[in-house]
Amino acid sequence: xxxxxxxASATADDLGVRWFAALxxxxxxxxxxxxxxxxxxxxLHREHAERCIAAGxxxxxxxxxxxxxxxxxxxxxxxxGAGVPxxxxxxxxxxxxxxxxxxxxxxxxxxxxxxxxxxxxxxxPAEYFEAAAWRREPGxxxxxxxxxxDVDALRHLIGEIVDVQALASSHVRNRPVxxxxxxxxxxxxxxxxSLLLSDAAASPLSWELTAGEDPAFxxxxxxDPTVIAGSQGTLGLPSLRLLRYPEQPSWRLPLxxxxxxxxxxxxxxxxxEHFLRVIERRDAPxxxxxxxxxxxxxxxxxxxxxxxxxxVSCAPPGLDRVADRS
Numbered sequence: 001x002x003x004x005x006x007x008a009s010a011t012a013d014d015l016g017v018r019w020f021a022a023l024x025x026x027x028x029x030x031x032x033x034x035x036x037x038x039x040x041x042x043x044l045h046r047e048h049a050e051r052c053i054a055a056g057x058x059x060x061x062x063x064x065x066x067x068x069x070x071x072x073x074x075x076x077x078x079x080x081g082a083g084v085p086x087x088x089x090x091x092x093x094x095x096x097x098x099x100x101x102x103x104x105x106x107x108x109x110x111x112x113x114x115x116x117x118x119x120x121x122x123x124x125p126a127e128y129f130e131a132a133a134w135r136r137e138p139g140x141x142x143x144x145x146x147x148x149x150d151v152d153a154l155r156h157l158i159g160e161i162v163d164v165q166a167l168a169s170s171h172v173r174n175r176p177v178x179x180x181x182x183x184x185x186x187x188x189x190x191x192x193x194s195l196l197l198s199d200a201a202a203s204p205l206s207w208e209l210t211a212g213e214d215p216a217f218x219x220x221x222x223x224d225p226t227v228i229a230g231s232q233g234t235l236g237l238p239s240l241r242l243l244r245y246p247e248q249p250s251w252r253l254p255l256x257x258x259x260x261x262x263x264x265x266x267x268x269x270x271x272x273e274h275f276l277r278v279i280e281r282r283d284a285p286x287x288x289x290x291x292x293x294x295x296x297x298x299x300x301x302x303x304x305x306x307x308x309x310x311x312v313s314c315a316p317p318g319l320d321r322v323a324d325r326s
Contacts, residue, residue, distance in 0.1 A: 002026050023048055027055040035279040037089075038062060042144070046071040049086075053078045058085035058279045060271075064148055064299065065292040067139075072296050076289025085278045087271075087285040088292035090152045094270040097211060097238045100262045101228070102157055109244060110230025113158055116185075116193040118150045119225045121203035141177035142199045143168075143302055149207070150195055150226075151302075152287075152295040157228065160188040161298045162315035166305040172200040183302055188319055211238040213267055235260075 001012045002020045012019030020026040026033065035058040038048050045066045052059045059079070065088050066072040079086035092098055105113065120142075134140045155161060163186035168178040179200040185193035204210065204220035212219040224236030233244025233255070240260035245253060277283035294316050301314035 023051055027051060027057070032057055035059065035085075035275060037275075039089075042067045042139075046075055049075045050078050053082050053084045053086075056082070056084055058087075058275075060087045060089055060275045060278075061292075062089040063091075063152070063292065064144060064296045065289060066296065067144075069293055069297050069300065072289070072293040076293060079289055085281065085285065086289045087275050087278050088287040088289060089271065090149070090287045090292060090295065091267045091271045092149050092153050092207070093156055093286055094267040094274060095211070095213060095238075096262045096265050096267075096270075097213075097240060098153060098156065100240055100260050101235060101237055104235055104240075104242065104260055105157055105228065105230075109233055109242065110228065110235060111232030111249075113187075113189065113191045113228060113230045115191060116154055116158055116228045117226070118154065118193070118195050119205045120146060120150055120195070120197045120207065121201035121205045121225075122199060122209060123202050124199040136175050136177055138177055141179065142197055143178060143181060143299060146199065147181065147183075147195065147197050147302065148295055148299045150197070151298045152292075153226075154185070154193060154195075155295055155298070158187055158189065158191060158193070160294065160316055160319055161185050161193075162188050162313065162319065164298065164301040164305045164312050164314055165310075166302045168306045178306070181302065181306070183305075188315065207238065212264075 001008060001015070001017050002023050004021050009019040018029070020029070032055060036052050037060045038045060038052070039062045040048055042064060045061055049059055049061055061075065065075060076086065104110065129135050151161070165184040167182045169180045170178055173179055180198035181195070183195040185195065187193065205223055205225045207225060208214055208217045209220055210223050210225055212221065221239065224239050224241065226237040228235045228237070232249060233242060235242050240262060242258050242260055243255040246256055274283055274286060278285050297316070298314045301312040305312040
């Protein structure tokens with residue numbers, strides 16, 4: 001364990017692990033750790049990741065991989081060049097619900113994906129902001145902290161996002177940081193999407209409050225904050241309720257309803273189990289460095305679109321877009 005707070009030594013003793021006040025001390029120790037989880041402030045991810053990579057220590061970097069695309073690419077390139085395993089902590093990808101949803105989409109059960117909508121509305125209490133002053137300033141709002149989860153999940157399910165439009169508001173708390181965001185998305189496939197996000201809304205419409213994967217939150221299972229609609233059917237998440245036409249679609253005909261079965265599991269536990277296999281080089285990282293950079297690219301494009309009031313392109317370099325050929 002690396003933590004500059006001397007009180008952390010007692011926690012390390014309770015866990016039966018070594019404690020170091022600084023990362024350099026850990027990397028100078030013998031033996032070196034088999035792997036390291038980098039959960040430091042976002043702005044320090046590149047520095048700490050590159051130190052671990054230079055020492056040959058496999059790393060799990062918490063999302064976002066960095067605070068800029070340049071820094072994210074630098075981490076990914078350093079890991080690849082040194083042959084050091086790198087996993088990025090977009091833990092929702094390890095959810096059995098997301099895995100099942102991806103299988104449904106890839107099976108063709110929805111037909112061609114036409115549109116997707118994700119709503120993330122919840123109320124962060126006053127003590128959340130009192131505990132860390134940086135959360136009241138730009139960069140500490142729900143775009144980089146929460147929206148990136150939804151961006152990464154939609155990319156994983158539907159494909160690359162190439163264009164973004166966005167608006168933001170902070171009229172409830174009247175602070176410099178955003179609290180409500182509305183986003184329009186264009187996917188490379190031609191599908192369109194929308195994201196509605198607020199951390200000042202009294203609502204259960206968010207993944208945390210509906211999926212039941214984190215016991216720290218109450219659960220409202222009757223709501224689906226994410227809907228993925230295709231030419232043949234629609235899938236709601238996290239319930240995995242599937243509505244589809246068995247034959248030719250028509251709004252005058254009834255949709256057949258079913259629920260995709262899934263075995264519940266904790267995504268964070270599954271992520272750690274996967275990281276162990278990545279360290280042992282038995283698994284390729286589910287979320288690689290370059291992959292995580294693309295989720296960061298889209299998330300930063302949201303901020304740029306808010307600032308400019310214009311449509312911002314966030315397509316990965318060299319991507320062929322269906323929308324450009326239409």
